[in-house]
Amino acid sequence: MAGRISIAAMLSELGLDPGKVAVERNLEIVPRSTLHDVSVEDGDAFEIVHFVGGG
């Protein structure tokens, strides 16, 4: 990722709707309200999840 971008911007670049996913950054939940404020840093590890069919 070039330059410093927000997590919301990263999601958009991946084609994901920030309103439908949850993001964990380095094992910490990133509250949806702060997705626009938190920058992606070098070495960050993300989990991006959503709801799928299940029992």
Add this chain to the structure above:
Amino acid sequence: MNAPRSVNSDTWAVAGRTFSSRLIVGTGKYKSLEENAAAVEASGAEIVTVAVRRVNISDPSQPMLTDFIDPKKVTYLPNTAGCFTADDAIRTLRLAREAGGWNLVKLEVLGEAKTLYPDMRETLKATEVLVKEGFEPMVYCVDDPIAAKQLEEAGAVAIMPLGAPIGSGLGIQNRVTIRLIVEGAGVPVLVDAGVGTASDAAQAMELGCDGVLMNTAIAEAKDPVLMARAMKAAVEAGRLAYLAGRMQKRRYADPSSPLAGLI
């Protein structure tokens, strides 16, 4: 729990939310999202369980569950299926809360892949942590009245004992312990797992359960939409029979026609 007088207003409540349908259905194992949505519709369910999984970033345009089953109309109950430790289940539900924005969740912590039996030590540990963090966990558990009581004391908002192993379709294996759990519980009790066909669901309701949760029995039926209808009818029939109060069993016959005036 006391049976309400009026059958017409026979609702149940979990964690302050009131529902009319006593059938909760899963959203796994369907051939398509269309079939899944049609089965949910036919079942009349107001709550569906959903799983939390990684997004597929290589194909973000593939259809999503939320496009077929509207979370504004049906309550999504995020589930921790596939978690084998308290830590994994807690992590999953923290993400689920962020994705969905609500606290009502289904906790299940499994002990082994072969039986998918719940690990009650980890389940109890996870329940305590989740309640502290403000979650309202409906908890999948063994059909053990003591374990059920411990979960309730830990803050579980519903107790969900298995009727038989997940996906087995064997029906309720231990009616005695299910009934003991119902009698001892101060929170709703729902049979979760093991239902194979309509009579199993009716039996759970006749035992006094507040509801039934199922996935495979509908999804793996030859005609899932028709089976969803059958399950709706079975849950309602079982509930009505429970409210009506069944006759006593006798060891011998008792004629239905009067003996007086017999020629």
